[in-house]
Amino acid sequence: MPHALRIAGRCALALSLVILFISCRPSSEVASDKVVRVNLGTEPPSLDWSVATDHVSFNVIANLMVGLTEFDRDLKPGPVIARSWDVLEGGKRIVFHLRDDVLWSDGKKVRAQDFEYSWKRLLHPKTASEYAYILFDIVNAEAFHRGKIDDHRLLGVTAKDDRTLEVRLRHPASYFLSITTFEVTYPQRQDIIERYGAKWTEPENIVTNGPFLLASWKHEDEIQLRANPRFFLGRPAIERVDMYMINEKTTALALYEQGRLDFLDNHSIPIFEKPRLVKHEGFRSVPQLRGYYYGFVTDRKPFDDARVRKAFALAIDRTVFPKILHGGEEPATSWIPPGMLAHNVEIGVRYNPAEARRLLREAGYPDGKGFPQVTLGYNTDEDHKIVAEAIQGMWKQNLGVLVRLENQEWKVYLSKLQSDPPHIFRLGWGADFPDPDNFMRLFTSLSGNNNTRWKNRRFDELVDLAAREWNTQKRVQLYNEAQKILCETDLPIIPLFTTAESTLLRPRFAGLEYNSMSRLVLRDVRLKNSQ
Amino acid sequence: MSRQNEAEEQRRQRGQRALLLLSLAFIAAVTLCGFLAPLLSPYSPAGLQEGRILEGPSWSHWLGTDGLGRDLFTRILYGARVSLTVGIGTALIALIIGSLYGLISGYSGGPLDSLLMRIVDVVYSLPDLLIFILLSLLLGRNIAGVLLALGLVSWVRFARIARGQVLQAKEFVYVEGARAIGASHLRIIMRHILPNIAGPILVTLTFSIPAAILAESTLSFIGLGINDPYSEWGTSWGTLAQDGWRAMRTYPHIILFPGLAIFFTILSFNYLGNGLRDILDPKGK
Numbered sequence: 101m102p103h104a105l106r107i108a109g110r111c112a113l114a115l116s117l118v119i120l121f122i123s124c125r126p127s128s129e130v131a132s133d134k135v136v137r138v139n140l141g142t143e144p145p146s147l148d149w150s151v152a153t154d155h156v157s158f159n160v161i162a163n164l165m166v167g168l169t170e171f172d173r174d175l176k177p178g179p180v181i182a183r184s185w186d187v188l189e190g191g192k193r194i195v196f197h198l199r200d201d202v203l204w205s206d207g208k209k210v211r212a213q214d215f216e217y218s219w220k221r222l223l224h225p226k227t228a229s230e231y232a233y234i235l236f237d238i239v240n241a242e243a244f245h246r247g248k249i250d251d252h253r254l255l256g257v258t259a260k261d262d263r264t265l266e267v268r269l270r271h272p273a274s275y276f277l278s279i280t281t282f283e284v285t286y287p288q289r290q291d292i293i294e295r296y297g298a299k300w301t302e303p304e305n306i307v308t309n310g311p312f313l314l315a316s317w318k319h320e321d322e323i324q325l326r327a328n329p330r331f332f333l334g335r336p337a338i339e340r341v342d343m344y345m346i347n348e349k350t351t352a353l354a355l356y357e358q359g360r361l362d363f364l365d366n367h368s369i370p371i372f373e374k375p376r377l378v379k380h381e382g383f384r385s386v387p388q389l390r391g392y393y394y395g396f397v398t399d400r401k402p403f404d405d406a407r408v409r410k411a412f413a414l415a416i417d418r419t420v421f422p423k424i425l426h427g428g429e430e431p432a433t434s435w436i437p438p439g440m441l442a443h444n445v446e447i448g449v450r451y452n453p454a455e456a457r458r459l460l461r462e463a464g465y466p467d468g469k470g471f472p473q474v475t476l477g478y479n480t481d482e483d484h485k486i487v488a489e490a491i492q493g494m495w496k497q498n499l500g501v502l503v504r505l506e507n508q509e510w511k512v513y514l515s516k517l518q519s520d521p522p523h524i525f526r527l528g529w530g531a532d533f534p535d536p537d538n539f540m541r542l543f544t545s546l547s548g549n550n551n552t553r554w555k556n557r558r559f560d561e562l563v564d565l566a567a568r569e570w571n572t573q574k575r576v577q578l579y580n581e582a583q584k585i586l587c588e589t590d591l592p593i594i595p596l597f598t599t600a601e602s603t604l605l606r607p608r609f610a611g612l613e614y615n616s617m618s619r620l621v622l623r624d625v626r627l628k629n630s631q
Numbered sequence: 632m633s634r635q636n637e638a639e640e641q642r643r644q645r646g647q648r649a650l651l652l653l654s655l656a657f658i659a660a661v662t663l664c665g666f667l668a669p670l671l672s673p674y675s676p677a678g679l680q681e682g683r684i685l686e687g688p689s690w691s692h693w694l695g696t697d698g699l700g701r702d703l704f705t706r707i708l709y710g711a712r713v714s715l716t717v718g719i720g721t722a723l724i725a726l727i728i729g730s731l732y733g734l735i736s737g738y739s740g741g742p743l744d745s746l747l748m749r750i751v752d753v754v755y756s757l758p759d760l761l762i763f764i765l766l767s768l769l770l771g772r773n774i775a776g777v778l779l780a781l782g783l784v785s786w787v788r789f790a791r792i793a794r795g796q797v798l799q800a801k802e803f804v805y806v807e808g809a810r811a812i813g814a815s816h817l818r819i820i821m822r823h824i825l826p827n828i829a830g831p832i833l834v835t836l837t838f839s840i841p842a843a844i845l846a847e848s849t850l851s852f853i854g855l856g857i858n859d860p861y862s863e864w865g866t867s868w869g870t871l872a873q874d875g876w877r878a879m880r881t882y883p884h885i886i887l888f889p890g891l892a893i894f895f896t897i898l899s900f901n902y903l904g905n906g907l908r909d910i911l912d913p914k915g916k
Contacts (some may be wrong), residue, residue: 375685
């Protein structure tokens with residue numbers, strides 16, 4: 101009976117897929133005491149910190165390397181390789197004084213020249229780094245990146261000697277120190293990169309200076325880090341970190357519960373399991389500097405009308421999100437996230453269905469009548485789907501407008517946002533460095549990541565003024581005004597909530613936490629009984 | 632045949648008939664419930680109830696609620712429309728394309744037959760799931776797109792069966808007789824061949840429906856199925872199951888009930904097919 105056979109065949113296929121899922125697990129060796137096993141979720145696209153753009157890559161790099169500064173608990177940049185720094189000429193010149201005792205993994209000392217080389221490499225047009233713009237405040241950086249200047253000696257970054265790095269800026273940039281906490285500004289070894297080319301990040305070639313060394317990298321499978329005995333802040337308490345690449349949340353959770361993984365994060369915990377896992381001893385929820393928003397494409401009907409955009413924003417009840425996502429999300433009406441300078445809960449529009457209906461009527465669509473067919477896009481993911489369906493329901497109920505949902509895989513979705521964006525799109529933004537400039541500059545006219553096509557000269561001006569202002573109070577005022585344009589009058593976006601990272605750590609360990617910038621910091625992990 | 636064997640055979644037949652009737656009744660009930668869903672359930676398939684998220688079965692929500700507090704029973708009722716429409720619609724599309732194709736191929740014979748059958752061989756050898764995925768991406772993720780995508784893949788089975796039956800029927804004496812007295816091709820096909828091959832094709836049709844339901848569920852499960860909770864059509868069972876599988880360990884009801892709906896419906900269609908074959912095509916047993 102061929103039909104029955106085919107059905108049986110399909111069942112067999114499904115079964116074998118399940119078995120395949122289950123068998124895609126880390127090798128079943130017994131964990132030694134001082135090994136922490138974490139799940140990265142996917143293969144890091146690049147371990148070259150001039151090229152990497154995603155948090156999976158940065159989560160590995162952040163444990164291999166240290167830079168000039170890192171931020172403390174209050175998100176202020178504190179010294180690491182830089183012993184101290186002088187801010188001169190009203191903030192236009194910054195001189196970093198480097199420590200003398202930081203070693204590369206091959207025994208050489210970390211020098212100011214390594215920073216100069218790395219920053220110039222980041223800016224070089226050939227590197228084609230997506231993060232080159234982060235250093236555009238440096239004199240001639242933008243022209244160099246665009247190929248208008250060939251001579252790298254004209255750039256405003258110079259190693260005066262082995263221990264002194266001088267940075268000259270086009271204008272005072274109050275957030276520049278924060279930028280030096282970001283992985284893309286970490287030093288690099290010219291000799292290594294020139295010798296090995298694109299293969300310099302392979303474990304047999306790479307030279308690093310951080311708490312861990314890259315011991316092995318089985319692509320699409322596993323990365324192993326080994327404690328760096330020569331790390332200048334002291335050897336980490338654990339010997340080894342195994343980083344797996346299991347992209348199925350359910351599988352990762354099952355592995356944790358079988359004792360084959362020691363640490364899970366949002367990429368490894370299915371949302372519906374969170375209410376159960378909250379009760380576990382090792383569960384933490386860490387608020388992130390990461391905003392989740394819906395953007396409108398503002399140069400097309402019907403969202404070229406600010407009243408329509410505001411009506412859609414007023415019709416969303418944000419209190420629902422923590423209830424359906426179960427992960428400690430914080431509803432947000434304004435854009436700069438809590439924990440960052442100039443965060444202001446007062447700004448933004450709140451749930452008001454009556455006012456929403458009034459505005460929609462005023463814009464010519466009473467009770468949603470005559471409203472054109474619009475599409476809400478998101479990248480395929482269960483969290484985004486559940487949020488989209490909830491909001492679709494609120495708009496239907498409060499405005500009488502039924503939006504269509506459409507989802508694509510992340511890469512397809514990103515390219516679609518450029519070529520043929522849906523009327524409303526979902527995106528998130530995580531802080532690269534903990535300064536409001538990083539969040540607000542996103543929606544300026546020149547930002548490559550501003551998918552709303554919204555341009556507001558006053559907003560651009562305010563963001564620029566705030567960037568040059570060293571007085572904190574004045575900066576906050578400028579950002580308040582800019583946020584009011586963004587979240588109250590013009591509303592090219594609807595901020596929805598700031599996310600939290602849920603993590604689960606096997607209770608025999610302590611000290612492993614995400615920081616608020618979504619970085620996995622393994623340096624301080626230790627066994628609980630060996631304090 | 633001994634009397635004992637006869638009695639056993641009768642019992643067996645009675646049992647089969649009961650199963651057939653039960654299956655028919657189940658299919659009728661599911662169809663009816665699906666299309667009368669708005670009358671049967673006080674809830675909307677899309678109604679968000681933030682206070683009742685992820686509840687287990689209770690008096691007010693017979694099958695519990697999902698991650699947005701939507702009533703699962705209501706969603707399954709609405710889902711029945713999608714899954715049954717996809718099942719029956721796909722099978723019909725396949726039936727029309729496949730039977731015509733097989734009829735032409737078998738009746739014409741010769742090199743045309745060989746050519747047409749080689750094409751069928753090629754289509755048959757393509758991996759179904761891959762073609763579903765490609766076509767459903769091309770045709771869009773709505774009910775029409777999925778119907779067409781599945782229909783365009785599953786017609787080959789009908790083509791083969793129809794051709795085989797036509798080849799047999801062509802050789803029957805009465806067809807030869809009809810040809811001898813000068814009946815037209817159309818008349819021969821319509822009056823003499825079609826009635827003779829209808830039985831096996833109908834049986835194939837009954838087996839195609841559950842296969843299509845399963846295929847749509849598979850598509851939904853990998854995230855390419857029908858999901859439009861606010862349209863009249865709603866969300867298919869496969870998508871409901873997909874929603875639930877990550878919650879399987881803590882909230883098993885979200886995947887269990889849609890899964891059971893798929894399971895019993897497919898089982899019923901298979902029993903129905905078996906029963907029909909016994910009646911219409913006793914030789915093919």
